[in-house]
Every structure is written in structure tokens, then in C-alpha cells.
Amino acid sequence: MKKIVSIILLFAVVLFSSCSKDDPVTTIPQEVITTLNYTLTSSTGETFQFKFIDPDGDGGIAPTVSSEIIPANTVFTGRIQVLNETLDPVEDVTLEVKEEDLEHQFFFSSTLNTTVISYQDQDASGNPLGVETGFMTGASGNGQLTIILRHEPIKDAEGVSEGDITNAGGETDIEVSFELDVQ
Amino acid sequence: MYNKLLIFFLSLFVLNGYGQTETLNVKGYIKDQSTGEPLEYVNIICNETKTGSVTDSFGFFIISDLYSGHFHFTISHIGCETQLVFADIETDTTLYFTLDHTDHIIDDIVITGSNIPLSTEKFETLTSQDISDSGYKNISNILESISGVSTLKNGSGISKPVVHGLYGNRITILNNGVAQAGQQWGNDHSPEIDPLVANQINVIKGTSSLEYMGSNLGSVILVQPQNIGTEPHLNGKASYFFESNGLTHATNIQIGKKTKKIGWRLNGTIKKGGDKKTPSYFLNNTGTEEANLALTLEKKHSEKLKTNFYASTFNTQLGVLRGSHISNLTDLEQAFQKEKPFFTEDNFSYAIDAPKQKINHHLLKLKSSYFLTDTNWLNFTLASQLNIRKEFDIRRGGRTDTPALSLKQYALFLEGKYHTHSNNGWKINSGIQVNIIDNTNDPETGILPLIPDYISYESGAFVTFQNSINMSLIEFGFRYSNFIQNVVTISKDVNQQIIRFQNIYNNLSGSAGWRYKANENLSYALNVGFGQRSPGINELYSGGLHQGVSGIEEGNLDLKTESSLKSTFTILAGISNHISFESLLYFQNIGNYIFLEPQDEIRLTIRGAFPVFKYEQTQAQIFGLDINANIDFSESIKSTFGYSYIKGKDVTNKVALINIPSNVLTSKIDYESIHAIKIGNSKFENLGFEINGRYVFKQNDITSDQDFVTPPEAYFLLGLEMSTEIQISSTRLRWILKAENILNVEYRDYLNRQRYFADDIGFNLITGFNLKF
Numbered sequence: 001m002k003k004i005v006s007i008i009l010l011f012a013v014v015l016f017s018s019c020s021k022d023d024p025v026t027t028i029p030q031e032v033i034t035t036l037n038y039t040l041t042s043s044t045g046e047t048f049q050f051k052f053i054d055p056d057g058d059g060g061i062a063p064t065v066s067s068e069i070i071p072a073n074t075v076f077t078g079r080i081q082v083l084n085e086t087l088d089p090v091e092d093v094t095l096e097v098k099e100e101d102l103e104h105q106f107f108f109s110s111t112l113n114t115t116v117i118s119y120q121d122q123d124a125s126g127n128p129l130g131v132e133t134g135f136m137t138g139a140s141g142n143g144q145l146t147i148i149l150r151h152e153p154i155k156d157a158e159g160v161s162e163g164d165i166t167n168a169g170g171e172t173d174i175e176v177s178f179e180l181d182v183q
Numbered sequence: 184m185y186n187k188l189l190i191f192f193l194s195l196f197v198l199n200g201y202g203q204t205e206t207l208n209v210k211g212y213i214k215d216q217s218t219g220e221p222l223e224y225v226n227i228i229c230n231e232t233k234t235g236s237v238t239d240s241f242g243f244f245i246i247s248d249l250y251s252g253h254f255h256f257t258i259s260h261i262g263c264e265t266q267l268v269f270a271d272i273e274t275d276t277t278l279y280f281t282l283d284h285t286d287h288i289i290d291d292i293v294i295t296g297s298n299i300p301l302s303t304e305k306f307e308t309l310t311s312q313d314i315s316d317s318g319y320k321n322i323s324n325i326l327e328s329i330s331g332v333s334t335l336k337n338g339s340g341i342s343k344p345v346v347h348g349l350y351g352n353r354i355t356i357l358n359n360g361v362a363q364a365g366q367q368w369g370n371d372h373s374p375e376i377d378p379l380v381a382n383q384i385n386v387i388k389g390t391s392s393l394e395y396m397g398s399n400l401g402s403v404i405l406v407q408p409q410n411i412g413t414e415p416h417l418n419g420k421a422s423y424f425f426e427s428n429g430l431t432h433a434t435n436i437q438i439g440k441k442t443k444k445i446g447w448r449l450n451g452t453i454k455k456g457g458d459k460k461t462p463s464y465f466l467n468n469t470g471t472e473e474a475n476l477a478l479t480l481e482k483k484h485s486e487k488l489k490t491n492f493y494a495s496t497f498n499t500q501l502g503v504l505r506g507s508h509i510s511n512l513t514d515l516e517q518a519f520q521k522e523k524p525f526f527t528e529d530n531f532s533y534a535i536d537a538p539k540q541k542i543n544h545h546l547l548k549l550k551s552s553y554f555l556t557d558t559n560w561l562n563f564t565l566a567s568q569l570n571i572r573k574e575f576d577i578r579r580g581g582r583t584d585t586p587a588l589s590l591k592q593y594a595l596f597l598e599g600k601y602h603t604h605s606n607n608g609w610k611i612n613s614g615i616q617v618n619i620i621d622n623t624n625d626p627e628t629g630i631l632p633l634i635p636d637y638i639s640y641e642s643g644a645f646v647t648f649q650n651s652i653n654m655s656l657i658e659f660g661f662r663y664s665n666f667i668q669n670v671v672t673i674s675k676d677v678n679q680q681i682i683r684f685q686n687i688y689n690n691l692s693g694s695a696g697w698r699y700k701a702n703e704n705l706s707y708a709l710n711v712g713f714g715q716r717s718p719g720i721n722e723l724y725s726g727g728l729h730q731g732v733s734g735i736e737e738g739n740l741d742l743k744t745e746s747s748l749k750s751t752f753t754i755l756a757g758i759s760n761h762i763s764f765e766s767l768l769y770f771q772n773i774g775n776y777i778f779l780e781p782q783d784e785i786r787l788t789i790r791g792a793f794p795v796f797k798y799e800q801t802q803a804q805i806f807g808l809d810i811n812a813n814i815d816f817s818e819s820i821k822s823t824f825g826y827s828y829i830k831g832k833d834v835t836n837k838v839a840l841i842n843i844p845s846n847v848l849t850s851k852i853d854y855e856s857i858h859a860i861k862i863g864n865s866k867f868e869n870l871g872f873e874i875n876g877r878y879v880f881k882q883n884d885i886t887s888d889q890d891f892v893t894p895p896e897a898y899f900l901l902g903l904e905m906s907t908e909i910q911i912s913s914t915r916l917r918w919i920l921k922a923e924n925i926l927n928v929e930y931r932d933y934l935n936r937q938r939y940f941a942d943d944i945g946f947n948l949i950t951g952f953n954l955k956f
Binding site: 055 | 513728
């Protein structure tokens with residue numbers, strides 16, 4: 001009896017270890033966001049960039065975050081660009097966000113209270129979206145600029161259309177912070 | 184704890200009578216299977232003639248004025264499930280019924296019923312009546328009534344059982360003798376079993392389950408379906424439930440028949456429920472839908488060969504609280520601040536939108552038994568399972584209808600068992616088993632899978648020995664298992680390389696137990712078991728953002744096999760005829776215990792910063808105590824008290840283990856009317872009232888750096904139950920009314936992940952009908 005069992009087991013081990021799984025279908029993730037660019041353009045046409053890039057997604061190589069020194073007491077127009085650079089050609093996710101404008105909203109906050117950021121665009125219901133913004137600097141100083149993209153926020157909740165994220169709910173698709181250096 | 188009142192119709196002997204007269208008398212005796220004591224106040228009714236009788240203090244009954252023919256007898260006794268028995272009566276006849284009326288837990292000592300395995304390990308049994316009276320609940324929530332069993336939940340619809348602090352891959356759930364195959368690793372993955380198919384559920388709070396495949400760290404849950412029985416006419420059961428909380432409707436129909444050629448039984452369940460409600464708001468998107476069907480066929484080819492076929496399909500859709508779908512830590516912290524979860528609406532709805540789970544589980548099983556002699560037999564089982572799990576998240580770009588997780592698992596199980604008795608009384612049970620699991624991600628998700636594709640092969644052999652010597656029962660056994668995992672992973676970098684792994688594990692387990700019956704009122708059982716569990720696929724290879732928990736989980740390729748040593752000590756004692764108690768003390772030491780350890784790293788991603796958790800190993804200890812006490816104030820007024828105490832320690836890091844249940848105190852007082860109550864022409868039998876309470880202590884062992892928020896406060900839930908039965912011609916109607924959380928308390932439970940976002944459910948009124956025909 002024991003002999004039979006051990007023979008069967010041995011047979012099973014040989015048989016099973018030889019079968020293996022087919023190669024999985026590698027999918028190129030479609031929903032990845034690798035890059036956020038926030039570009040400020042002054043009235044003179046000068047541009048300043050805030051850039052967050054994480055080409056390999058979560059984990060792996062740490063993302064690179066960069067920002068430029070911006071002049072004090074200046075009015076800019078701000079524009080957000082969101083990209084998926086894992087795809088070839090690179091996908092401009094901003095278009096998807098604009099298409100689903102009712103389900104998205106960017107939120108901006110600065111620890112430097114002399115900076116004022118305002119919404120310059122609207123979704124189909126007249127609520128802000130935040131791809132286009134107005135950006136105004138005051139006196140020079142250092143701080144932090146945080147940009148958040150919320151998916152399915154409750155846009156009619158209190159304060160949300162003024163850019164207050166507290167009651168927005170939903171799910172964070174992007175949350176990045178930049179050094180803010182105003183001189 | 185539900186009343187442990189069991190009733191088993193075990194044997195029906197039709198003794199020859201003589202004296203052919205025009206009218207016949209049927210008389211008989213009903214005795215308690217366990218104690219041999221006559222059972223008083225058992226109602227026997229002949230359905231065809233509507234005449235009946237009640238047993239006297241000798242367990243004796245007589246029904247006169249019958250004629251020859253086929254008859255059905257309804258046998259009912261307080262607190263037991265009513266039985267329908269068929270008999271051919273041609274002459275004056277004496278019927279003997281043995282009913283297992285285990286009124287007290289103390290009676291477990293003398294278990295001899297064929298359906299309850301005789302063991303030195305602690306068995307807890309939920310009877311058909313317990314299950315069918317709770318038919319509106321899912322299987323885990325039904326099991327919660329057993330002391331030492333808790334549930335790990337994500338809302339009320341998604342829950343999995345926790346036995347003595349272990350769950351998921353560390354306990355084994357057997358559905359009709361086949362280890363449930365599915366995505367057991369997920370904390371929010373419920374077992375895919377319809378409890379209403381079960382006639383009996385046993386929980387072995389044991390040390391090492393050698394007979395069964397799967398992890399052998401201790402406890403096993405056995406789900407046993409209804410037998411076909413001996414009834415040659417179409418018979419069955421229909422039940423309906425309504426729950427006020429969630430406006431849930433549930434229906435179950437069972438029909439069956441035993442013919443000379445074949446016996447069959449068909450069981451179907453449909454359930455639909457909407458948003459549950461806390462005392463003050465709706466939990467949006469917490470509805471459930473379920474549709475299940477099971478078919479059993481039984482054929483006796485000869486006296487020696489019997490074949491049993493079983494097919495079941497389980498299909499469900501479960502909503503997850505909308506407000507619990509969050510991304511990073513900021514979202515989570517914001518959710519904690521809210522009194523009501525985000526997206527709470529004022530209106531009730533049956534709609535189930537994303538986030539949701541959609542699961543289909545199909546099982547086919549063929550089992551043949553061949554009896555060489557009365558005490559030697561062989562069993563062959565072939566079973567296959569298909570588990571399809573799709574989880575939907577809220578996604579961008581119209582992808583919400585595309586699952587974010589889509590897994591298909593196919594399992595094939597082969598088993599040969601041999602059972603024999605030696606001349607000197609040893610019962611020897613041995614077997615070999617092979618289980619193949621093929622797990623594949625469906626690329627439809629467009630997301631890199633959380634766990635990789637794999638095929639695993641488990642082959643095992645076991646042998647157990649058992650013998651009764653004087654007042655002792657002794658058992659011991661061994662198991663050897665070989666595991667081969669062939670895994671194909673996709674690297675998480677941009678190149679998406681395919682990397683293959685092969686893991687081979689050899690696991691040994693063994694256990695020994697001794698039960699000693701000191702006297703009629705006192706018995707002890709001691710059990711020691713060693714078991715091993717090789718690391719799960721998710722523990723080795725999972726990787727990435729787990730949105731549900733706001734963290735990045737990382738598998739660990741260096742994990743080794745867990746080794747557990749568990750001891751249990753049980754005392755069953757009867758202090759007097761009216762007071763009895765049992766206590767189960769357990770201590771488990773798990774070396775290389777695998778757990779998710781928060782790392783020092785906070786990882787920056789474009790979605791914000793996430794804490795990193797990695798599967799690590801430590802030395803763990805789990806110990807606890809389950810106590811149950813029964814006090815009978817009179818024949819009709821009885822009470823039960825239960826207390827479960829448990830502690831889990833990470834010995835190496837000197838902290839508590841996470842997800843260890845809170846201590847629980849339960850109590851209940853029953854009033855059962857022995858005599859039927861007549862109101863007008865209706866006769867209400869088996870009338871019962873129950874008041875029950877459940878006090879759940881605060882989990883105080885978790886420190887603030889082990890969880891995002893401190894564990895919730897202690898809470899107390901009060902409930903009421905009422906039930907009665909009436910006979911309407913040849914059918915028997917049972918009516919149940921229950922009220923849960925009567926005080927409508929606001930509470931949160933430590934083992935419910937939804938506690939981060941919302942309160943648990945409030946007042947719930949349940950009514951149910953059960954018709955036996």
C-alpha cells in the first residue's frame with residue numbers, strides 16, 4: 001500500500017511539475033497617469049512649468065518633481081496637462097478629463113497665502129473643472145502648491161465650486177505637491 | 184449560540200404485527216438517541232387521517248383507527264425540526280423512532296448519531312432548523328452564532344468566517360466534502376456557498392484537520408447538504424423571508440423524491456436586497472442579489488455500491504458602500520471626519536452600481552462508495568469547480584463597466600479513501616488526494632493583475648487512527664502534502680517582462696487527541712496538532728496599490744512555510760440536571776506567521792503618498808477561551824450564556840496581531856411552550872419566545888500605529904425571536920419573527936472594514952415562513 005502511494009505521488013510530482021501555465025496576455029494599462037504639467041503663462045508670454053513625472057507608475061523608480069522660480073506680483077494663466085507616457089503615441093489624458101468634465105475637478109491649494117488661484121473654465125453644468133486657471137502671485141516667499149484631481153466629486157456640495165475640497169468626496173486620481181518659490 | 188437541539192430520525196423499524204382487522208393500530212416509542220431516555224410530549228400526526236397522538240412519559244404513543252395503506256407521519260417536538268416519515272402499514276404495527284434530542288451541550292459527550300463525527304476535537308453544529316430560521320443571512324453571518332467564530336466583513340453583505348482568530352487561507356471550508364476553491368486570500372471575498380443548501384454545518388474548532396486538503400492550521404467548516412431521505416413521494420420545503428432593513432426578499436424551494444431507481448433532490452434560492460440602513464442613514468449601494476441551484480442524485484447500484492452526484496451553481500452580485508471607495512490617505516482621513524459617509528442619499532434603492540463584486544461559482548461532484556464489508560469501505564470522489572470573480576471599481580473614461588479585477592479559477596479534485604476496522608477496535612481512515620488549481624486573469628481589465636496566473640498541484644496522503652478504550656477515546660494521525668506552484672508573473676516595470684517561478688513545498692502535519700469520560704456528567708478532551716501552510720500566491724507575488732486599504736501591498740518572494748502547533752483542552756460538565764457548561768481553552772503558536780507589516784517607507788505616486796505594507800513573517804501566538812453555559816429554570820424556560828476571549832500576539836515585535844476578533848459575551852433566555860396552544864380552530868404548536876443579547880468588547884490591543892483609526896467602542900445588541908408551527912392538512916407551516924438591534928444602537932465593529940466610513944446596520948425586523956410538504 002505504502003509503495004503504491006509513493007509511486008503515485010512520485011508520478012504526480014513528475015507530471016505536475018512539467019505542466020506549466022501559458023504566457024499571460026500582457027495588457028498595456030490604459031488608465032495610467034504618468035505625468036502632470038502645470039504651465040503658467042504671464043501676459044508677456046513667458047512660461048513657467050511645474051512638472052511631475054513617474055514613467056514606471058507606482059513603485060520602481062521614484063517620480064521626478066520639478067518647479068521653476070516664478071516672479072512675484074504677477075498675473076498668469078494656468079493650464080493643466082495630464083499625460084499617459086507609457087503609451088505610444090503618448091495619450092493626452094486631459095482630453096478624457098474634459099470629456100467627462102461632470103465627473104472631474106482639479107483642486108489647488110497653496111501654503112503661500114499671497115498666491116490666488118481661480119477657476120477659469122466650467123463643466124457642462126456650469127461648475128468649475130480646473131484645467132484652465134488664473135494664477136496671481138503677491139509678495140515673494142516660499143511654500144507648497146498642491147494640485148489634486150478628484151474623480152466623481154460631489155460638485156454641488158458646500159464650498160466645492162469655490163475650490164474647497166473638504167466636502168468633495170470621490171476618489172483621488174492625482175495628488176501632487178510642488179515647491180512654490182515666488183521671487 | 185443557537186439552541187443545540189438536534190433531531191435526527193435515524194432508524195425506523197417496522198415490526199411485524201398480526202391480527203388482520205379492518206381498522207389498525209399504530210403504536211410506538213420515541214427515545215432520545217443520545218441518552219436512551221424516552222421523550223415525552225412528542226406529537227405524532229398521521230397526515231392522511233389527521234389523527235394523532237402525543238407521547239407519554241414512557242415515550243409511548245398510539246394512533247388507532249387506521250386502515251392499511253401508505254401513510255405519512257409528522258413528528259414534532261419542541262425546538263427540534265419537524266420530521267416527516269413515510270411508512271407502509273398493512274397490519275397492526277409498532278414503530279420505533281430514535282430522535283437525537285441533544286438538549287444540552289453536555290450531551291455532546293455521548294454523541295453517537297451518524298451525522299456528527301465522533302471526535303476528540305470540538306465540534307459545533309448548526310442544525311437544519313438553525314440554518315433555515317436564519318435563511319436570510321449569508322453563510323458567514325449564520326456561523327457567527329457559534330462562540331469562537333466571528334466574521335471579517337466589508338459591509339454586511341460581504342463577510343468571511345474567522346475561527347479562533349484565523350480566516351481565509353488559514354482555515355478550510357468544505358462544501359459537501361470538497362474544499363471550497365476560490366479567491367480565499369481576499370479579506371473581502373465571501374465563501375461562495377448557499378447556506379440553505381446545507382442541512383447541517385459543523386465547525387471543528389480543532390488543531391489539525393488531517394482528513395482534508397488545504398491548509399492544516401486548525402479549524403474546518405463542513406457544510407453538509409440535505410440527504411435525499413426515504414420518502415417515495417414528492418416532498419419538500421418552501422421558505423420565504425423578508426427583512427425590513429434593506430427590504431430583502433429571499434425564497435428557497437427544495438423538492439425531492441426517492442424512487443426505487445434513483446433518489447433526487449433539487450434546491451433553489453433567490454435573494455434580493457437593497458441598501459441597508461444604519462440607525463440614521465442609508466448605506467448606499469449595499470444591495471445584494473443571489474440566485475442558486477443545487478441538484479443531488481443518489482443511486483444504489485447494489486448493496487455494495489452507491490453513487491452520489493451533486494451539482495450546484497452559486498451566483499451573486501454584491502454592492503460595496505459607495506462612500507468607502509477611496510484612493511489615498513488624504514481621502515481616507517477625510518472620510519474619517521465625515522459623520523455620514525460621502526454619497527449618502529436620502530432614498531432607498533435596490534440598484535447595485537460600482538464598486539461591486541460579481542461572483543459565479545459552479546461545483547460538480549461525483550462520489551462512489553463501495554462497501555467491501557460492513558466495516559470496510561472505499562470512497563472515490565471526483566469534483567471540479569469553476570470560480571469566476573469580477574470586481575468593478577469606479578473608473579475613468581467609461582471603464583466602470585469593465586471589471587478592475589477579473590479572475591477565473593478552475594479546480595479539479597480527486598480523492599480515494601479507505602476506511603477499515605481492525606480486530607482490536609481501531610478505526611483506520613486513510614486516503615490520497617490530488618487537487619489542481621488553475622488560476623487565470625482575464626486581460627479584459629486593462630490593469631496589471633494584482634495576483635499572477637498560476638497552476639498549483641497539491642497531492643497528499645493521510646492516515647488517521649481512532650479507538651475507544653474503556654472510557655477514553657484516542658485518536659491520532661498524520662498527513663503529508665506536496666505542493667507545486669507554477670507561477671507566471673508580469674514585472675511591474677515598463678518592459679512588462681514575463682518571469683516564471685516554480686515553488687515546491689513539502690508539508691507535514693500530525694495530531695493526537697484524547698477524550699476521557701470521567702462520569703456521566705464530566706468529560707475532558709485534549710488535542711495537540713502540528714500543521715504547516717505554505718505561503719499563498721498573494722503573499723508571495725501580489726504587488727501594487729490596493730485601493731480598498733489605501734496602501735501599497737508588496738509580496739515577498741522569501742517567505743517560508745508557516746508551522747503551527749495548536750493545543751485545545753475541552754471540559755464538558757453537568758453540574759446538576761439543570762446546569763451544564765463547556766469550556767474550550769486553546770493555545771496556538773505559529774512560527775513564520777505571514778502578515779502585512781507596515782513599512783517605514785511612504786511611497787510617492789502621482790495619486791499622492793501611500794504607506795507601504797509588505798508581507799513579512801514573525802512568531803505569532805493566539806490563545807483564547809470559549810465558554811458556554813446552560814441553565815434550565817424549568818422545562819420551558821431555559822437560558823444560555825456564552826463568552827469568547829481571544830488574544831493574538833506578535834511575539835517577535837511585541838505587538839498585537841491585527842484582525843483578531845473582539846471578546847464577545849452572549850446570552851439568551853428561551854420560553855418554549857410544551858403544549859400546543861389553541862386559538863379558535865387553530866392549534867399553535869412548538870410556540871417559542873427568545874430574548875437575546877450580544878455584548879462585543881472593544882479591541883484594546885491594537886496600538887495607534889497599527890491602524891488608521893483606533894478600534895471602535897464596545898457595543899451591545901438586543902434581539903427578540905418568536906416562532907410557532909401549525910399543521911394545515913398534510914403540510915406544516917412554521918412562522919418566524921425576529922427583531923435584531925431592537926435598541927437601534929449606533930455601533931461599529933472592529934472586524935468590519937466599513938467601520939472606517941460608516942456605522943453598522945440598525946434595527947431589522949425579519950419575518951419568515953417555512954412550509955413542509
